[in-house]
Amino acid sequence: MQLPSTLSGVKPAGLRVESVSWGGAVRGSPDEPIISDISFTVLPGEMLAIVGPNGAGKSSLLRCLYRYHRPDAGRITIDGEDIWQMKPQAVARRIATVLQEPATDFGLTVAEIVELGLTPHQGRMNRHEAYAAIGDALQLMALEHLAPRNFASLSGGEKQRVMIARALLQKPDILILDEPTNHLDIRHQLEVLALLSRLPATVIVSLHDLALASAHADAVLVMARGRQVQYGPALDVLTPHAIRETFSVEAVIDAHPATGRPRFSFHLDQTISGRP
Structure with a gap:
């Protein structure tokens, strides 16, 4: 899958995580945070895979990265700027997310869900450019035939591809995906990871499949019990x-x-x- 020109033009950003901890109050004790003392750097255009067993804290870490959870300690910066010092709309223009949780569809069609990816860029694209970009995103994820369908009627794998198309339409500098291969068949797993590895954006993805992580990621972060176990090139870490x-x-x-x-x-x- 090649990225069409309507979805290109991003400026991959560097992301730095410095001694980040979060969730002590959630567990009931400041001494037992859900994630603790996580530090790593992702260079512009790199792909980072986060792996670990269930309950390792992968999703909690991602929520900190896309500014949903504010860290209890440490800081997260994009190109040197603390994400909590940035305006929410500025963060939304630079970071796109694809989450595990089913999206609320409000009765929208597939095309309308994908179009939501243009929200952070309102006023920056004319109607012709917008329609062309929506069509390219649908085609890229093999969703053209599903465009008029109600989003709620889709299978889990189809919904996942719709959400990836929406994120690509956002043209993010950083793309964060939480288990994007869940519900996908083998072919779409391979195609999606191959596409992500070729994107001009900086990509951060949590995965269960170590083979996919090793094959496509520039670096791998291994987590267990909310702690950082190892970080580095896949062949050194896995x-x-x-x-x-x-x-x-x-x-x-x-x-x-x-x-x-x-x-x-x-x-x-x-x-x-x-x-x-």
Whole structure:
């Protein structure tokens, strides 16, 4: 999938996370934050994959990155500017999100949901340019035939593709996606990750599939129990030892015979299978 000109023109931003913690009050104790002391830097145009077991704090971290949760400690900056010192509309123009939670559709069609991606750019695009961009976003995600359908009538995978199309229409400098391959069939998983890795934007994505993370991301952040375990290039971070310690499974990593990319095979070790 190639990005059409109507959806290009973004200026990828650098994102820096400095000693961020959040959620102590939610758990009931300031000493037990949901995420704690997270620090990393994503360079403009890079793709970061965040991986970890369920409950690791991946979604909570993403909510801090797109200015939904204000950190209890630390700071998050875009090109050196603290996101909490920026106006909400300025953040909305620079950051787009695709979330796990089903979107509220209010009876809208697929085309109308995608069109919402233009909201931060109102007054910056004429009607002809807007229609062309909407059409290109629908085509890019293979949604043209679904344009008049009610969003609520779609399958989970179709809804996910609609939300990605809406985010692309926003033309963000930073695109944040929480488990974007959930509900997608194998072909669409591969196509979506390939597209994300080629976007001119800075991309931050949480994933369960370590093979997809390794194949497409420039860097991987491994989380467990709200803490940062490792951060760095996928081949340095996703080792059998790190996978065993983080996910409580044994891993065998070899080269895929067709692509040469890392291939992960997992099995339970009875000595660690009872871990929480």
